[in-house]
């Protein structure tokens with residue numbers, strides 16, 4: 001079974017499928033399978049895997065079966081549900097030669113290939129409550145064999161070339177320094193030989209002094225060169241690092257919101273840290289390796305000059321040690337993937353503990369959360385241990401072969417001295433050269449390892465770099481003036497024609513179903529409905545965070561799918577339920593998009609949002625820092641700043657999702673009155689539970705389980721005594 005490790009925490013399903021496709025002779029990328037398995041933050045479901053399998057021509061059927069049935073069926077490779085939270089491939093059941101007991105061979109995408117005893121297998125496979133476990137049998141159809149493999153192109157190391165180009169002159173200087181350094185190193189063995197043969201043997205103290213002084217000055221020269229080299233390396237390395245990470249962020253911000261739905265914060269954090277390895281590779285490793293190759297080649301020539309046989313022994317053993325190291329490096333590759341996942345989980349866990357500290361304390365969740373954190377540390381420790389062992393075996397073997405080489409070469413050289421074929425100076429010189437040639441070989445191995453790590457980091461980047469941007473060239477900007485709908489002079493507005501929506505692929509529940517509504521231009525539309533009825537989702541569709549599964553959304557005449565998402569959002573003032581306050585001044589938090597803030601507009605929006613008196617009560621007024629690294633603000637103040645942000649933007653469309661839910665009745669009333677003139681000529685959609693917010697809307701849409709259950713004015717809906725009435729009944733009784 002060709003093992004394929006998972007790349008991200010939630011990738012086990014796609015990785016299992018990739019192994020199975022590979023088993024039948026096709027290499028599908030994890031990204032492709034991931035995109036077709038409707039992965040969510042919780043990972044992929046069995047139905048998601050079967051959808052992805054279908055998309056590549058593999059029939060999949062899942063069963064809940066007993067161990068006996070599994071043993072009898074013998075259909076391999078199959079995917080099995082593991083520890084209730086993971087998928088692995090079962091690729092063989094064998095009998096042990098010694099004990100005759102069954103051995104289950106599994107490929108765990110987060111661990112590697114494993115052979116498990118029946119008890120151990122049962123423990124992870126059988127679900128706790130019954131005697132059965134879940135197995136998915138897969139069989140390739142003709143379509144699988146005839147289909148063309150869809151894989152996105154992999155980023156190659158040459159992708160990194162563009163990062164080196166701006167630093168051409170510094171890199172040229174580095175080469176020059178390296179070259180001079182190499183020349184100096186070359187002089188040392190010659191001086192050593194001269195010291196012995198022309199100084200020590202003829203007992204000439206003057207020559208000895210001169211040669212040693214010469215050595216001292218060359219040594220000093222080398223130190224100065226290496227200081228200069230490190231300075232340049234640091235400068236170039238830092239700049240490249242900044243560039244790579246800034247490109248990564250730029251790319252991230254171009255991706256659709258949906259992309260972020262299925263990824264964990266830890267995965268992103270870890271990717272950013274991962275970048276250092278690429279930078280390391282490009283700068284220190286890449287350049288020192290070139291230097292090493294230069295030194296190595298020069299000494300290679302010198303050794304050839306001394307004795308051909310010594311060179312042969314040297315080359316043969318070096319070759320062996322390199323092969324040895326490469327074998328172990330291959331093993332390390334999978335381990336590196338596993339470590340990445342654990343590190344991502346670790347980051348995620350740290351992030352969650354720090355972010356949720358208040359809730360942890362209030363709800364006494366600390367102990368459990370800390371235990372989870374400790375478990376991650378244990379796993380991290382285990383994987384680090386496996387890596388350490390792997391590295392130790394590699395280094396020990398390499399060192400042993402190296403020492404063997406040194407001893408053999410010294411023996412050969414010494415026997416040449418004994419037989420008079422070489423001078424004593426020659427022997428010392430050869431020893432020096434061998435010493436000098438050892439470290440370039442070690443560096444070369446380090447280079448390959450660094451190359452492998454950089455490639456892994458690149459492949460993780462690949463997923464982000466290869467994802468299509470949200471903005472595409474064929475999309476046009478939102479035109480607020482298109483008028484004719486269906487060729488007739490119709491009303492302007494947003495039209496939703498039979499919209500349905502599912503978050504996670506064809507098998508997931510419909511969050512919105514057959515929504516057929518019109519949001520008229522210049523009017524206020526309110527959306528009400530019980531929690532989870534799909535109100536926020538509807539708003540997200542209007543902002544093109546997601547595309548509808550069925551039906552069409554038209555902004556005046558234009559289908560939303562033909563419009564640039566950026567241009568839609570530029571024309572929308574939005575207050576989301578989980579609106580974000582940045583760590584910045586109040587001023588910047590309100591005027592987010594303007595480089596030069598219009599003070600008049602700023603004050604006006606703060607007044608409309610009824611937040612001005614709070615702002616002015618701070619000594620620094622609009623310059624007061626708020627957000628994570630500034631002053632804390634209350635929930636209501638946050639909502640008012642978010643409203644001020646939308647007002648400052650002064651867009652054509654206004655979407656408010658529970659924008660005033662945290663405010664007291666007085667504040668809400670004031671803001672409402674203030675907003676009335678601001679809403680004039682704007683198309684407004686308000687999601688709210690409060691009667692006072694929705695009752696004056698031009699139309700009220702009532703959503704129930706993702707469908708429109710009622711539509712009309714407040715009075716009409718109250719008289720109807722239907723869904724709307726029961727939603728606001730309590731508030732009516734209070735006379736709100």
Ligand SMILES: Nc1ncnc2c1ncn2[C@@H]1O[C@H](COP(=O)(O)OP(=O)(O)OP(=O)(O)O)[C@@H](O)[C@H]1O
Pocket residue numbers: 261503504511529530531532533534535536537538577
């Ligand atoms: N990113 C997501 N992935 C999967 N399902 C989601 C996602 N976001 C929301 N849902 C589901 O969609 C359904 C509708 O959610 P939505 O947030 O639109 O409801 P809502 O009417 O705005 O609720 P509330 O009044 O509580 O804010 C819910 O069942 C929710 O679990």
